[in-house]
Amino acid sequence: MQISVDYLVIGSGAAGLFFASKAAERGSVALVAKRGRRESNTLYAQGGIATVLDKKRDSIESHVKDTLSCGAGLCHPDAVSGIVGEGEIVIRDLLALGACFTVDDEGELSLAREGGHEFARVVRADDMTGREVIRALITKVESQSEVTFFDDHFCSDLLIDSRGNCCGAKLLDCKKAEWIDIVAGMTMMSTGGCGQVFKNTTNPEVASGDGVAMGWRAGADVANMEFIQFHPxxxxxxxxxxxxxxxxxxxxxxxxxxxxxxxxxxxxxxxxxxxxxxxxxxxxxxxxxxxxxxxxxxxxxxxxxxxxxxxxxxxxxxxxxxxxxxxxxxAHYSCGGLLTDKSGQTSVPGLYAAGEVSMTGLHGANRLASNSLLEAMVFARRILEVAQVSKRESYRGSERNEKVGGFSDLNMVVELKRNIQKIMWEDVGIERSDSGLCRAEGLLGDLALKIESIYEFNRTCLDTIEVRNMISVARLITTSARSRLESRGCHYNVDHPERDDLNWQRDTIVSGEL
Missing domain, CATH: 3.90.700.10 (Succinate dehydrogenase/fumarate reductase flavoprotein, catalytic domain)
Structure with missing residues (x-):
């Protein structure tokens, strides 16, 4: 089965929903959510949106300074100043969509201070900001006839045409057990993070790194995956x-x-x-x-x-x-992801990325609190402004005659998942070492061979696809961490405890196979 749309949005967090709400004013939108449209990292965000609104006490320059300081020398200064400067626009957009934020006794937006911020500048909805943002965005998107929801659909891989351009994605309908090719004029990746690769995480079960894995398999450059932020x-x-x-x-x-x-x-x-x-x-x-x-x-x-x-x-x-x-x-947040330019374009033409799945240059080696929702929605706006919607043509891919069926021994896949999480927590967690990273790299390589042999004959087993993605992302994190022979931001190696600007003040970029 093949469906054609102008815009394909993969993921229903803040970035995906915000983009869909704007794109629906310009053309047809398919919005894909593997566990339902309300389930995402955004839903569980308690903090808020860092934005300079109190110009008497605070300033854009101060927010930029705090972000650069937290990023430990790896933030891209032009990206930081640009994103921070667009914060007020994002808040206005959300208010216009009906978002209700906490106000003070005078009826003004109440601003909170969080770690790393010099001033109180975080707009919030009590301690349920993410839930309120999702409520407002879904209410809007559900009212737009141009948006078609694909709830409980799993994107297995991106569609790449003969010129190397992304032209959509392969979907598995988890309820009807059918394959769908969605051919799109442009594809927006907004699948969120990868916290599930660690034993202890604040992330929901959907955060298995699918977007990074899919993008990497399609040839997209991946950057700074070693910088995994752990919430205290x-x-x-x-x-x-x-x-x-x-x-x-x-x-x-x-x-x-x-x-x-x-x-x-x-x-x-x-x-x-x-x-x-x-x-x-x-x-x-x-x-x-x-x-x-x-x-x-x-x-x-x-x-x-x-x-x-x-x-x-x-x-x-x-x-x-x-x-x-x-x-x-x-494990809370991935500061790395699919490498994008200032407009959200990845290295694969036709594929854009926003939110935690991306690496835009804002966070550097460590994310400043409450900058993530800001970044997600700034880039959702930017992508719509610059994205070229290509002419949609039918996609001639390989025929798939597989029928959906569970893996004959699901326990083996579950055990692989537990092994990934254990390895990553023990050897690629808050404190790392050369020996631990070397051990993890070897163990994950062995697990990758196992999952590929399982996947070869179980391409429609949802758990297998998800664990395959998790192993890919775990290997990207580990390889990136092993290559960085210093400590900086979220990456701390006991064998290289000092920051080394002379040799390592640069992004870690992975292109091609590991």
């Missing part, structure tokens, strides 16, 4: 789904303490510094977690300011106004 404070609740504790709590005065109640790190340091401090404290004390002390916060009602977090913790027997919150670091 995921609630330590073994056996339960991951739950993030926003750093906005620390912005209001919450402290990080050990099991004796002693504070051990400035809570407003950037995420890489705080995460490493927590890991070292856990190792030093031989404890499975540290604690976030929100009992010392004065002047606000935590039940009002952080209603989602308060209720979630209360249901698990923790009163955050009276008790400490047990927390651990977890």
């Amino acid at each position: 404070t995921m609630l330590y609740d073994p056996g339960k789904p991951p739950f993030l504790i926003t750093e906005a709590l620390r912005g209001y005065g919450a402290k990080l303490v050990d099991s004796t109640g002693e504070e051990f790190i400035d809570p407003l340091k950037t995420r890489d510094i705080v995460s490493r401090a927590i890991v070292r404290k856990m190792r030093e004390t031989n404890k499975p977690c540290v604690y976030l002390d929100s009992t010392c916060i004065d002047g606000i009602d935590l039940r009002v300011r952080f209603p989602n977090i308060f209720q979630y913790c209360f249901e698990r027997g923790i009163d955050m106004e009276k008790q400490l919150l047990p927390v651990v670091p977890a």
